[in-house]
Amino acid sequence: MSEELLVVDSLTKRFGGLVAVNCVSFKIGDNEIVGLIGPNGAGKTTLFNLITGFLKPDQGKVIFCNKDITGKSPAYISKLGLARTFQIVRPFLNLKVFENVLLAAMFSWKREKNPQDVVEGVLRQLGLEHKADVKATQLTHGELKRLGVAQAIALKPRLLLLDEPFGGLSLKEIEIVSEAIKWLQKSGTSILIVEHRVRELMKLVGRVIALDQGYVIASGKPEEVVNEKRVIEAFLGRGIDFASGRRS
């Protein structure tokens, strides 16, 4: 087995009395696309924030490329080649689309010699090349989402965390983003995706981790995980045993 790219070891985060992430452990290898699913409030975004340094964990460790990055600053972690997008898209709204992606390419940990060329390629990949000189405020929601993904790709990370890249996108746009993600994987990046559109996600990923109330409740091949009882319960709620009047 090759060296693990990312090792998350018994990560825990409490907000007051609420345990948002509870002793979560998993690994991601090279060149893998992994899906992270779970109902609202399962702790997916918190987990992302813990890994990328936007929140400090109470317990546990995050190891990236054999370096302990637990509690390090977002900028430091990003420089090691671990990038993310946000669930709520956060491109620079008052900058042009081209400038948005250029910034990402300029600060890629790989130190591109010609960030300009990278930007043009990435914009073409996501179908945004004709919007290059438009300010990001003028984009539609779908285009903004794609811009977020474009920024992440321009960073050329070793590991990319995508927070709901399909949220609010049309099927055609999901297609474009999916293609871009596969393209990125081929160039040697591993990707961890949080997504509610489970059907579209399953076409893309090789492995799925299911989270509920801060715990990892299942992990494995997509078709196995989605059929697991605990996962279905987490998403749809438990059945009620009417005979006894008790929740089964």
Add this chain to the structure above:
Amino acid sequence: MPILFVVVIAVLLVLVEAVTQNQFYLGVFTLITMYAVLAMSWDILSGVTGYLNFGLAFPFGVGGYTAAYLWTAYKIAPVEAIALSGLSAVFFGFLIGAPSLRLKGHYFIMVTLLVPIATSEFLDFALVQDGSIFGVNAVVNNTSFVYNASVVIFALTGIALCAVAYSRLGLVLRSIKDDEVSAQALGIKTARYKLIAFSLSNLFSGMIGAVYVFSNGVASPTNFGLLFSALPVFMCALGGIGTIVGGVIGAFILEGAIDFLRISYIQDARLLISATLLVVILLFFPKGIWGYVRGESK
């Protein structure tokens, strides 16, 4: 385009001196030039990078005091003293900026607002205790030197800050203004870039503060006055925030109005007229004059 604008203005300022030796006119243009430098310095940190600084009087005053002290105590020539004053303003600015640039929004504004006031109060106190250093006489009784020094610093500031603001470094600064968290997420060490913008701002304010002291002949606590903090902000708002050259336009209009209205019989109402002018222009051109011109040409 913006650099060209600065160069043209600098050349025009040189022509003014060639045309007239009238002390009053040269004095007014010196003041306008000084305020233009302050406005551009304010813009690089506040307009471009988005950290609103209401304490520009601090580097301005520090620069002035440094120049006066170097001149009186060590007989350092004005030109060298001006350069060293810029560095001194950067140094003292660093002491303030290193902790305060971590603050966001109105917290940062409050710190910048208070620092020059506190410094001025301290100097007032020290003036009573010990008249030897504070309130320094630094007479360089030469209008032409002061005028030329301001124009040179104006050109230097304008070219340097336009070069920064319209380059990739400027793009990074604008990204911090737009969304600092996103900038960090891209791996941008925002603290470092904020400090660069802050230091540039202090460098040029400090240098022009030194020139101001040489033109006034004295460094006093009033050099830390509110006007030096506030007027550059209005000038940038007038000309276009975040454009660097906007501050130059604003300085000409506002300081020009304030000073040239002295000439006529309406001089008692000149501040009122200037303020009205500011309000009217902002009402019709909320993005400032330069922003309006650029928007039209697109």
